[in-house]
Amino acid sequence: MDDLSNNIRIISVGKETFMIKYMYHQNHTNHGTIYRLSTKTTLGFRSDLELIRILESVVDVNDWYPQMQIV
Numbered sequence: 001m002d003d004l005s006n007n008i009r010i011i012s013v014g015k016e017t018f019m020i021k022y023m024y025h026q027n028h029t030n031h032g033t034i035y036r037l038s039t040k041t042t043l044g045f046r047s048d049l050e051l052i053r054i055l056e057s058v059v060d061v062n063d064w065y066p067q068m069q070i071v
Contacts, residue, residue, distance in 0.1 A: 013059045020051070 007022040015038075022032040029047045034054055036042075045051040 013055065016059055018055070 009020045009022075011018050011020065017037045019035040019037065020032060021035070022030050024031050029049075030051070031044075031046050032051075033042050033044050034051060036058065043054055045054060
């Protein structure tokens with residue numbers, strides 16, 4: 001298990017800003033917490049896929065891919 005406790009990332013997607021704190025790396029994936037600044041809520045994630053799904057559930061897909069239109 002690799003310790004990633006000092007690994008913090010700030011990302012902005014659309015109108016939302018998130019702080020992602022990676023706690024550790026286990027079983028070939030990252031584990032940590034994501035903090036949404038606008039609502040001051042924190043969620044834990046146990047995989048990279050779970051992190052992506054949390055972000056997708058909060059942000060409109062058109063903010064991620066503005067050149068695409070989902071039909």
